[in-house]
Amino acid sequence: MDRFIEIKNLVKLFYGQGFLNRQQKVLRAVDQVSFGIDSNTVFGLVGESGCGKTSLVRALLYLDPPTSGEVWFDGTLLGRLSSRNLRSFRKRMQIVFQDPNSALNPKMRIENSLAEGLVNRKYPIRKRTRRIKQLLDLVGIANAHRSRFPHEFSGGQKQRIVIARALCMEPDFLILDEPVSNLDVSIQAQIINLLLDLKEELALTYLFISHDLNLVAYFSDCIGVMYQGRLMELGSTEEIMQHPCHPYTLKLFSSIPGKQVVAAQDDDGQPQVSISGRSAAFVESCSFSDMCPIGTQSCCEARPSLNNIRPGHQVACFNV
């Protein structure tokens, strides 16, 4: 197991409410997802809202333990850890949330927010103070502002503090869940630069979630394209940007605004049908088959799995 993080056949199911109809309503939020992340690289996860990105992340961190599948973290199988061991293991993986305004407790001074993890690990107070100063330096917030409340900071500064908090336990794996999408355009670049610097300085590994394809293409080394709980395409950024193969990836790329690419001819005003629940019967077909421009009969009868089409480039489609 030489990859830093290895996910194998991860499945997360959500069951309908009420125990009487348990068997009837199963939502396949994450469906047989497998990928790996090398140490000190960035894996970009792209997909529309509701495609299961956040469920995948929560399952990966064992915040919502996955229904089945394996998560290997630096040679350790997370599913086999006891809950106590898992807790201490979580020091090594942290998450930065999308909205810095709701990720910080408005009634806590930021030094207390930052210290919480350290207090839980029973750091002595002097060590805590030193560590907080170090962290604030790292993300470019003046140490004099440590006793302020979150509302006294701007959005970009708050996101810096959230990043500092995620770094406080010295993790080596950071999940960035749309870290800049709530920030102003002129601030986004500052935060992205900060994240790149931190990655070099602290040898971090990132799982980067975003719907901004330009940003993912800039930021990540590998890209996974997700659609309705499944990975559709996986490969290095160069491969995916230069030779996107899956029809869904093509559709996504053609809708990047400002690129002036002629979009696939499937969207002349036709709204997408919202799929509120994917039933178990849905398993046996490609989830993109009903909207696919190159779909055939076989797409509705069997589900494609990720196949290598070039070294380091996998696509889940029969017709590529």
Next chain:
Amino acid sequence: MTGTNHHPLLDIRNLDVSFEQHKGIAHALRGIDLCLKSGEILALVGESGSGKTVTSMSVMGLLTTPPSRVNGGEIIFQGRNLLTLAENDRRKVRGKDIGMIFQEPGKYLNPAYKIGEQITETLILHFKMTRRSAVGQALEFLNLVGLGKNKRVLNSYPHELSGGMKQRAMIAMSVACHPALLIADEPTTALDVTLQLQILKLIQSLKDKFSMGVLFISHDLGVVKEIADRTSVIYAGRIVESATRQQLFENPIHPYTKLLLLSIPDAAKRGTRLRAIPGTVPDAENIPGGCSFHPRCPLVEEGCRREIPPTIDYGDGHKAACFLIGKKWIDS
């Protein structure tokens, strides 16, 4: 005076709006000029707090006074100054001649009324239609925005529709009265990329169909590049640069615009650091004196701190407000 093509559809002149708050006066708009012709899409780009939404709300007359106060300027729409109209006349304009699409369709649709009731309401109110003909008309418009000519959507409550469908329903509602001007306030921000493109195309096709003028408000330069005929960049309540799409994206002349364009991440910039703009967007309560961009501008000179640069036309309607144009420039 109205209706001729030589007169702009909407002409905002030197509009100045402030808000009185307990912590001081927030000067949201400090003399902005915008000009929009029929059949044209004018994009207003800026960061949060720069005054984009205040502009659209002022045109619609949706700001409550107090706390808001219009200190000066004119909003001339089809030859009439909207700011001097009586509330009664203004209500006839709002929703009929000027339609508006809001950012979050989920928030601006009334959750307690069916979609059909919300669309027919404006038709019955403005055109004195009977309920039956209004329903027929509403169906036509739902079909037009791509929701199909069925009564299912008409009889749904907003929560039964997906985000994209809600936005389409909202667009149907705003164009139901054939407005001459459509204000779209970040209509795609809450939507996914694939839906975003569909909605942009829809707005464009409706614009052509009804030959409306569209005031398109956005913070996303990519979206603006896709849709706008002309673009104005707003910063801290002032327009810093106005130009056609091509001029603005290929040859920006204001440092703020240039830096914004440089800071957009792109696959081509991989491995290099992004050109970030240092500092933060100023609050409307304490806007820096002189050119409001001077604390963040890499080219700043002494004069920028003292005086507000005037807006000058640099040919072909390419206007900008900066002292240093032609003297100093940012190397990319």
